[in-house]
Amino acid sequence: MAARHPSAALPSPDEVRGLNNLTGKVALVTGGGSGLGRAMAWALACHGANIAIVDRDGSTAAACAAEIANGTGRRSMSAVAEVSNEAEVERAVEAAVAEFGRVDILINNAGHNIRKPMLEFTCEEFDSLYNVHVRGTFLFCRALGPQMQKRKTGSIINIASILGQVGARNVAPYAAAKASLAQLARVLALEMAPFGVRVNAIAPGYIDAPLTRQHAPDVRKHIIDHTPLGRFGEANELIGPVVFLASDASSFVTGTTLVIDGGWTAQ
Numbered sequence: 001m002a003a004r005h006p007s008a009a010l011p012s013p014d015e016v017r018g019l020n021n022l023t024g025k026v027a028l029v030t031g032g033g034s035g036l037g038r039a040m041a042w043a044l045a046c047h048g049a050n051i052a053i054v055d056r057d058g059s060t061a062a063a064c065a066a067e068i069a070n071g072t073g074r075r076s077m078s079a080v081a082e083v084s085n086e087a088e089v090e091r092a093v094e095a096a097v098a099e100f101g102r103v104d105i106l107i108n109n110a111g112h113n114i115r116k117p118m119l120e121f122t123c124e125e126f127d128s129l130y131n132v133h134v135r136g137t138f139l140f141c142r143a144l145g146p147q148m149q150k151r152k153t154g155s156i157i158n159i160a161s162i163l164g165q166v167g168a169r170n171v172a173p174y175a176a177a178k179a180s181l182a183q184l185a186r187v188l189a190l191e192m193a194p195f196g197v198r199v200n201a202i203a204p205g206y207i208d209a210p211l212t213r214q215h216a217p218d219v220r221k222h223i224i225d226h227t228p229l230g231r232f233g234e235a236n237e238l239i240g241p242v243v244f245l246a247s248d249a250s251s252f253v254t255g256t257t258l259v260i261d262g263g264w265t266a267q
Contacts, residue, residue, distance in 0.1 A: 019249040023048030026100040027246065028093070030083050030140060031110030033060030035209045036159065036235050040107055042068060043239035044246060049105065050075040052096035056082050056110075075100070083110045083136030093143040102151065105246045106144050108137040108181070109159040113211050118172035126173045133177035137184060141199075145188075149195040155246050156192075158185045158201040162261045165203060178203075182257045189255030198254040200245050205261025208232040228263030 027044045031037040033055035045051050045068045053068075053076065055061035061078035068076040077099045079092035096103055111133050114125050137158055148154030163171055164179035182201045189199040206212055206223045212232065215223070224231055241258050244250050259265055 020047055020243050020247045022105075022243070022247055025049040025104040025246075026052065026096070026102055027105035027107065028052040028054060028096050028103045028140075028144070029107040029109055030054045030081075030136065031056075032107070033057055033064045033078075035211070036204070036207060036238055037107070037109040038064050038067075039235035040109065040238055040242045042071070043243050044105065044107075045072040045074040045076065047243050047247070048074070049246075050100055052076070052092075052100065052103065053078045054081050054083070054092045054096075054110075056080065083139065084131035086139055089136070089139040089143055093140070097147070102147060103144050104148075104154055106140055106154070106156045107159065107242065107246075108140055108157065110136055111159070111211075113171065113174045115170045115174075115214075117170055121173060129173040129177050130180075133174075134180045134184070137181055141184075141188060145192065145197070148197045149192065152196040154192075154197040155250075156185070156188065156197065156199040157242060157245050158182070158199075160185075160201040160203040160257060162203050162205045162259060162265055165257075165259075166265060185257065186255045193254060198245075198250070200250075200254060201257040202238065202241055202245065203257050203259045203261070204233065204238060205259070205264045206232050207235060207238070209235055226264070226267075227261075228266065231262065233260065233262055 027049045029037050029041040032041045032053035041051050041053055051068050053061045053065045058080040065076040065078040079095045081088040081092040158181040160181040161178035163175040164182050185199050185201040192199055241260055
């Protein structure tokens, strides 16, 4: 009988169950005060992480941090920052590091949208979308990347969108910015891999959240009719994917975009 290769040994049940354990980790979530960011921050805390909520709305950020602390028993804090402002990003990162000593997980989630035909956009509107989505992600990665490199561990997750992969009317700057987030994840993954830091993206489809609730009823019906699962996704359905990419369950996953879209892009 051939000798059994050591890699064939199965991990213990406790090791398997512990793959999603984030106890002792620190996660910073931008745009974390509401919507998808709030759900993802809650999920990470439920799996043991301490949480830094960064949001432009200070009262929303503080309320979310309190909700996490009271509901999960994890340590949490909030910081106010406009993510495209370099000085405010640096202050938010400094506050999180002062509170927790480090940041292990970065979720680049902050974003907004403006809907109109591309030729009607002003330069200011175009810039506002790129500044929040792309410049904001760049600033947080640059602020936290060196400490992750030094510790040789970390997980960065950019919240992209299926609109960065497929065409749709009236969202040109938003779609281009979201495509940039997926590409930033690929490039940064290559640059950070020698340091043991993983970088990935999540591309949600149409999730029932403040941004998509702005759609007119006929648009919402069109989305539902053209989604194979026949409905909008729920914010809570990003919990599994974000915990997976943040934890050791995805220890060999980097430079990829995980699509969560109810089958939209399968068509």
